[in-house]
Amino acid sequence: MSQKAVTGIDKNTGVKHYDLVIVGGGMVGISLALLLAQQQSDWTVLLLEAQAYDHSDKHNSHPSFDSRSTALSWSSRKIFQGAGLWSELEPHASAIKKIHVSDRGHMGLTRISADEAGVEALGYVIENRWIGAVLLDRLAASTVExxxxxxxxKIVPLKSAVRIHLENSDEPIQASLLVIADGANSQTAQKLGIYSDKQxxxxxGIIANIALQDAHDGVAYERFTDQGPMAMLPLPDFDGSPRCALVWTQPPERSAELMAATDKDFLKALQESFGYRMGMVKKVxxxxxxPLALTTASEQVRRNIVVLGNAAHSLHPVAGQGFNLSLRDVATLADVLGKAKSTGTDFSSLETLEGYQQKQLADQQNTLMFSDNLPKLFAQPSSVVALGRNSGLVMMDLLPSLRSRFAKFGMGMANKEAGHGQ
Ligand SMILES: Cc1cc2nc3c(=O)[nH]c(=O)nc-3n(C[C@H](O)[C@H](O)[C@H](O)COP(=O)(O)OP(=O)(O)OC[C@H]3O[C@@H](n4cnc5c(N)ncnc54)[C@H](O)[C@@H]3O)c2cc1C
Known part of the structure; x- marks a missing residue:
């Protein structure tokens, strides 16, 4: 295990001072801590997490590393690769070789393939508990406290730092930069008068792992139904059985029925709604x-403060973009902070942090719009809209350039300025 970076003591107050205090040790908070630790080992970073990590927890009850699976884009793979984490994540990942998009009851359908996009895979699906296991192992061996x-x-803004009072300690701490990554509806942001707009x-979204009769061959299915979109994402086999991760969006009443249904009835309803493209579903x-909502923070940066991850923007899961976008935010922020530190510039100044936000603005806006519009477009029952979207899907199947643009978006390459997609 490596030495933790030596934390400073404020000369005037005698209070412990960190370069960064990150609130929220979920997928985003830990990723930032690890990217910084990898970049320059002299960053002093403290991570505060509300819930203890329980490695023996069979129910995956941690709020971030729970029973969900995450579709990681190609750009996320590259970021994790740069941080030296990909080799540990890859054994738990299933590569997406093809994406198959269809609209139930209509003829439009499109297929996007990794070969056509000229990449090894369009993305990778990993269970969150494995992402958690890999990130937490690396964290324990890092310089991060x-x-x-x-x-x-309580948070008290000072002239060039923030003072942080903790719930379980009488000793306050200080940080040059407070990073708020404690999830949607962030309590920490609210303490600073930063509120989230929730729509x-x-x-x-019902999630579950599904055992299949037949191999999935790395195909991910996105299917739009009258009730809402559903995705079946390829997972590595378990106990010799092919598996996929289901995300099934439903109105609350139907969701309650499906949650209460027996496994047999649930599988029957799933098979009816999804069809037999992936063969027979065997077990759930x-x-x-x-509950699904688009949530955006009223502010993302202030002097000495950054809001990240779900605390900054939380998206509809249909396009699998939430974490991927946040990881691009994290990589850009780590880059901006590292450059400022190495040139002796104040890395926590408003100017530096606004520079970060400016770099991510287009990527955030495009991804938010894409994730918000997709389920709304397919929720329209009007036959004109249905015709439009189906001719769109048919066109996409016919036009390689349009399909490759869609694929690039899914891979996190839509915003080249972000620099992580190439
Ligand atoms: C059904 C579903 C499927 C999804 N699928 C995908 C996908 O395929 N691809 C993708 O890119 N994204 C996906 N997402 C989105 C992705 O899960 C989120 O973007 C990601 O979890 C955000 O991570 P986070 O660390 O910001 O927040 P969280 O995961 O919410 O973590 C926040 C952390 O902060 C801690 N915390 C909370 N309050 C406090 C506090 N007061 N003090 C200290 N700590 C606190 C929590 O315990 C938690 O550990 C999906 C989301 C859902 C709901």
Whole structure:
């Protein structure tokens, strides 16, 4: 295990001072801590996480590393590769070789393939618990300090730092930069008067692992139904059985029925709604339902403060973009902070942080719009809209350039300025 970076003491107050305090040790908070630790080992970083990590937890009850699976884009792979983490994640990942998009009850359908896009894979699907296991192992061996369970009680902005009072300690700490990554509806951001605008979709996303009769051959299916979109994403085999990760969006009443249904009835409903493209569905694992909303923070940067991850923007999961976008934010932020530090510029100044936000603005806006419009477009029952979207899908199947643009978006390459997509 490596030495933790030596934390400074504020000369005037005697208070412990860190370069960064990251609140929220979920996928985003830990990723930032690890990217910084990899970049320059002299960053002093403290991570505060509300819930202790329990490695023996069979129910995956941690809020970030739970029973979900995440479709990582090609650009996320490259970021994790740069941080030396990909070789540990890859054994738990299933490569997406093809994406198959269809609209139930209509003829439009399109296929996007990795070969056509000229990449090894369009993305990778990994269970969150494995992402958690890999990130937490690396964190334990890094220079990052960790406090869990711990929460922020009070934040006092100072002239060029923030003072942080903790719930479980009488000793305050200080940070040049406070990173708020404690998820959607962030309590920490609210303490600073940063609020989130929440627009519920009036839908829930049911997730579950599904055992299949036949091999999935690396095909991911996105299917739009009258009730809402559904995705079946390829997972590595388990116990010799092919598996996929289901994300099934439904209105709340139908979601409650499906959550209460027996496994047999659930599988029957799934097969009816999804069809037989992936063959027979054999078994369903633990089901969890998430209420879905588009949530955006009123501010992302202030002097000495950054809001990241779901605390900054939380998206509809249909296009699998939420974490991928946040990881591009994280990589850009780490880059901007590293450059400022190495040139002796104040890395926590408003100017530096606004520079970060400016670099990510187009990527954030495009990804938010794409993730928000996709489910809304397919939710329209009007036959004119249905005709439009189906001719769109048919056109996409016929026009390689349009398909390759869609594929690039999914791979996180839509915004070349972000620099992580190439
Ligand atoms: C059904 C579903 C499927 C999804 N699929 C995909 C996908 O395929 N691809 C993709 O890119 N994205 C996907 N997403 C989005 C992705 O899960 C999120 O973008 C990601 O979890 C955001 O991580 P985060 O660390 O910002 O927030 P979270 O995962 O919410 O983590 C926040 C952390 O902060 C901690 N915390 C909370 N309050 C406090 C506090 N007061 N003090 C300290 N710590 C605190 C929590 O315990 C938690 O550990 C999906 C989302 C859903 C709901």
């Amino acid at each position: 960790m406090m869990a369970p711990e929460r922020v009680a 519920p979709y009036g839908q829930q 694992g633990e089901r969890v339902a998430y």
